[in-house]
Each structure stands twice: as C-alpha cells, then as structure tokens.
Amino acid sequence: MADKSYPGGMTAPTADWLRLDQQICFSLNAASRAFGGVYRIVLKDLGITYPQYLVMLVLWEHGDLPVKKLGEHLRLDSGTLSPLLKRLEAAGLVRRERSTHDERSVEVRLTDAGAALRERALQVPRRIARSTGIDLDEIRDLRTRLDALTEALDAAAVEGAPEE
Amino acid sequence: MADKSYPGGMTAPTADWLRLDQQICFSLNAASRAFGGVYRIVLKDLGITYPQYLVMLVLWEHGDLPVKKLGEHLRLDSGTLSPLLKRLEAAGLVRRERSTHDERSVEVRLTDAGAALRERALQVPRRIARSTGIDLDEIRDLRTRLDALTEALDAAAVEGAPEE
DNA sequence: CGCCATTTAGTTGTGTGCAATTGAATTGTG
DNA sequence: CACAATTCAATTGCACACAACTAAATGGCG
Numbered sequence: 001m002a003d004k005s006y007p008g009g010m011t012a013p014t015a016d017w018l019r020l021d022q023q024i025c026f027s028l029n030a031a032s033r034a035f036g037g038v039y040r041i042v043l044k045d046l047g048i049t050y051p052q053y054l055v056m057l058v059l060w061e062h063g064d065l066p067v068k069k070l071g072e073h074l075r076l077d078s079g080t081l082s083p084l085l086k087r088l089e090a091a092g093l094v095r096r097e098r099s100t101h102d103e104r105s106v107e108v109r110l111t112d113a114g115a116a117l118r119e120r121a122l123q124v125p126r127r128i129a130r131s132t133g134i135d136l137d138e139i140r141d142l143r144t145r146l147d148a149l150t151e152a153l154d155a156a157a158v159e160g161a162p163e164e
Numbered sequence: 165m166a167d168k169s170y171p172g173g174m175t176a177p178t179a180d181w182l183r184l185d186q187q188i189c190f191s192l193n194a195a196s197r198a199f200g201g202v203y204r205i206v207l208k209d210l211g212i213t214y215p216q217y218l219v220m221l222v223l224w225e226h227g228d229l230p231v232k233k234l235g236e237h238l239r240l241d242s243g244t245l246s247p248l249l250k251r252l253e254a255a256g257l258v259r260r261e262r263s264t265h266d267e268r269s270v271e272v273r274l275t276d277a278g279a280a281l282r283e284r285a286l287q288v289p290r291r292i293a294r295s296t297g298i299d300l301d302e303i304r305d306l307r308t309r310l311d312a313l314t315e316a317l318d319a320a321a322v323e324g325a326p327e328e
Numbered sequence: 329c330g331c332c333a334t335t336t337a338g339t340t341g342t343g344t345g346c347a348a349t350t351g352a353a354t355t356g357t358g
Numbered sequence: 359c360a361c362a363a364t365t366c367a368a369t370t371g372c373a374c375a376c377a378a379c380t381a382a383a384t385g386g387c388g
Contacts, residue, residue, distance in 0.1 A: 017286065017289040017290065018221060018224060018225070018282075018285065018286065018288075018289060019221075019225060020289065021221070021288065021289035021292065022218070022221040022222075022225070023307050024303050024306075024307055025199055025203065025214075025218070025292075026218055026221075026238075027306075027307045027310040027311050027314070028192075028195060028196050028199055028310060029196055029199075029214075029218070030239050030310075030311075030314045031192060031196075031310040031311075031313050031314045031317070032192050032193055032195075032196035033239065033345075033346095034239075034313070034314040034317035034318050034321070035189055035192055035193075035313075035317055036345085036346090037317065037318070037321045037346090038317050038320050038321050039189065040346085040347095041321060049373065049374080050189075050193075050374090051373080051374060051375090052373095054186065054189070054190055054193070057182060057183075057186040057190075058186075060182065061182070061183060061186070066336085066337095067336080067337065067338095068335085068336065068337085074190070075194050075197065075198075076374095076375075076376090077375085077376070077377090078336075078337050078338065078339095079337095079338080079339080079340090079375075079376060079377075079378090080374065080375050080376070081337090082337065082338055082339080083338095083339095083373080083374085084373080084374075087373080102335090102336085102383075102384070103336095103382075103383055103384085104335065104336040104337070104382065104383045104384070105335095105336065105337085105383095106336085106337065106338095118182075121182065122181070122182065124182075125181040125182060126181065128189075131316075131317070131320030131321075132313065132316045132317055132320060133316060133320075134313065134316060138309075139188050142188075142191075142306075142309055142310075142313070143187050143188050143191045145302070145306055146191040146192060146194075146195040146306075147191050147194075147195075149195050149198070149199075149296070149298065149306070150191070150194045150195045150198040152295075152296045152297060152298060153195070153198035153199055153201065153202050153295070153296055154198050154201070156202050156295035156296060156297075157198070157201045157202050157205060157295075197375075197376090200375085200376090201376090204376085204377095213342095213343065213344080214344090215343080215344060215345090216343095216344095230366085230367095231366080231367060231368095232365090232366065232367080240344095240345075240346090241345085241346070241347090242366075242367050242368065242369090243345075243346060243347075243348090243367095243368085243369080243370090244344065244345050244346070245367090246367070246368055246369080247343080247344080247368095247369095248343080248344070251342095251343080266353075266354070266365090266366085267352075267353055267354090268352065268353045268354070268365065268366040268367065269353095269365095269366065269367080270366085270367060270368090
C-alpha cells in the first residue's frame with residue numbers, strides 16, 4: 001500500500017522490483033528470440049529451423065545418439081524431440097531406428113545428406129558473427145555467465161519454489 | 165577444404181566454429197528456457213504463464229495500451245498477442261475494447277482483478293531472486309549485455325543476412 | 329518363471345512465436 | 359468527394375516447448 005507513493009529515506013520500493021524484474025527476464029527472452037530471428041534468416045538456405053540446427057550440431061559433434069542422450073545434450077524432452085526428429089527424417093537428414101539391443105531405445109542416425117549438410121553449415125557461425133559484429137571474447141564471457149545462470153535456475157526448479 | 169585436417173600455424177579451424185557456435189546460441193536458448201521453468205513454478209500461484217506475466221508487467225507499468233503499443237514494448241506481433249490476450253480476457257484480468265477514435269485499434273485495459281493481481285505479483289521478483297541466488301549487480305550487467313546483443317541482432321535481421 | 333518398478337519413446341493438449349494473409353478503418357492526395 | 363496507400367488487429371498455418379499420460383520393453387526379485 002505504501003508502495004505507490006513511498007516516502008524518501010526508504011530502500012527501493014517493492015514497486016520498482018517489478019520493473020527491474022521485467023528488465024531481467026524480458027532481456028533474456030528478447031535476446032533469445034532476436035537470436036532466433038537472425039538464425040532463421042541464415043538457416044533458410046539450409047532448409048532447417050533453429051532448434052533443428054541445434055540437433056544437427058549435436059549429431060555432427062557426437063555422432064549417432066539415442067533420443068534420450070540427444071535430449072540430455074539439448075535439455076529437451078521427447079515431447080519436443082519426437083515431432084522435431086520426424087521432420088528431420090522427412091527432410092532426409094536423419095533416420096530413426098529401434099535399437100536391436102534395447103527396443104525401447106531409438107537411435108537417431110545421420111543420413112549421407114545429413115552428414116553432407118555439415119559442409120554448408122560451416123558458414124553459419126561466420127555469418128552470424130558478421131551479423132552481430134560482437135567480439136568473440138565478449139561472446140565467450142556471456143556464455144559462461146549464461147551457463148552459470150542456467151545451472152542456478154535448473155537447481156532452483158527441481159527444488160521447487162521456496163515459500164517466501 | 166583445408167578445414168578437416170588443418171596444418172599447424174593456422175587460425176582456429178572452421179570445424180571448431182560449429183562447436184563454439186553451438187555453445188553460444190545454445191546457452192542463450194537454454195538460459196531462456198530455464199528461466200521460463202522457474203517462472204512457471206512461481207507464477208502457478210497467480211494462474212498465469214510467463215509471457216502473460218510479461219504482458220501484465222507492461223500494463224501495470226504503463227497502464228492501458230493498444231495492442232500495437234503492447235507489442236512494441238514486448239517485441240511481439242499480433243499473431244502472438246491476440247490469442248494470449250484472449251486468454252487473459254477469459255481469465256478476467258483484462259478487457260479488450262475497440263477504440264472509439266480509431267476503430268482499427270483495440271485498447272487493452274486492466275480489470276479490477278487484473279490491477280489487484282499486481283499486489284500478489286510483487287512477491288514474484290523476490291522469489292525468483294531467492295531461487296537463483298544471483299547477485300543483483302551481476303544481473304544488471306547481464307541485462308545490459310543482453311540488450312546490446314538484442315539490438316545488434318535486430319539490426320542484423322532487418323538488413324538481411326550479408327552474403328559471405 | 330511371474331510380477332512389478334523403472335526406463336524410454338511416443339501421444340495429446342495447451343501455450344507461445346512468427347510469417348503470411350485478410351479485412352476493416354484511416355490517411356493522404358488530387 | 360474519390361481513390362490508392364497505409365495502418366492495425368485478427369486469422370491461419372507451421373514449429374517449438376513442456377506437462378501429463380500411454381505403452382512397450384527391460385531388469386530385478388522372490
């Protein structure tokens with residue numbers, strides 16, 4: 001109640017916290033979507049979307065993986081990956097094959113076309129870097145901070161929200 | 165061509181750029197989703213989602229706004245806002261009314277319930293801060309960098325991707 | 329062997345997010 | 359006033375993202 005017209009001498013009013021809060025979560029949200037917008041333009045040549053590109057990056061780096069492992073690398077569950085992988089399969093970039101050892105598991109394998117796409121993808125980072133014009137060290141530092149933030153947030157999410 | 169087996173003395177091979185690229189865009193993506201996860205927990209009490217919370221923040225701060233202005237604050241277009249606002253209206257938090265001056269425009273107005281929800285939302289930033297346990301100065305700095313990044317990315321997106 | 333908890337993908341439903349289009353309303357120009 | 363261009367919200371179609379659930383398969387245990 002005293003938040004709307006706070007007298008001087010007090011700490012920052014609670015009302016201001018909503019503004020600050022908006023800046024933080026919104027900045028992250030906006031940056032993520034802005035990044036998606038630039039990638040969308042660059043990736044149009046490759047015919048894949050930004051999340052699909054992330055999947056391909058993991059496959060190019062680690063080779064064939066079961067859906068479970070893929071999800072761990074990307075922090076995504078099967079509800080997101082299943083339809084996404086079907087689209088990649090329809091595009092001829094991956095195959096999905098039941099493991100013979102464990103029929104619960106589905107191996108995601110690169111096709112020849114999927115492996116070949118990597119050559120064209122090599123230009124993507126350069127074009128993104130050129131678009132942003134941001135220093136590599138700056139990016140590296142930002143990544144470190146974001147990863148720390150993500151780790152803290154994930155830890156907080158599993159514990160559940162502490163009650164006040 | 166010389167990327168696969170690069171001789172010594174050259175700069176970082178293009179192949180490594182894909183890994184670096186993955187780290188950057190993925191870190192941002194993961195942080196954004198991790199933030200969403202924590203907000204989802206905290207906001208469950210208020211009965212709204214993370215993007216809906218962002219809309220309410222803008223309305224609480226700036227008062228009633230047309231959809232267009234709301235979208236400018238949030239960097240969202242009507243394709244995203246229209247269904248979102250209908251859900252907020254169904255929840256009784258906002259009303260949507262055609263402007264009498266310009267019948268193309270739709271004014272989004274807080275209902276009494278929507279305005280009252282602000283009191284409960286005042287605890288959200290505190291609970292988020294407690295969940296993350298991250299220094300406020302760190303957050304402020306991160307926000308500054310992210311906003312700069314977003315600005316650069318948006319500028320790059322409108323120009324279109326420069327060809328190599 | 330039979331039974332049950334666990335693991336793993338898949339499916340369904342809800343909610344963004346964005347491109348492209350539609351249609352109504354307004355503005356500028358002659 | 360008439361008419362073309364512009365503005366604005368809504369709609370449509372597609373693609374994540376995640377919670378909740380289903381179903382198949384595995385592994386352990388008696």
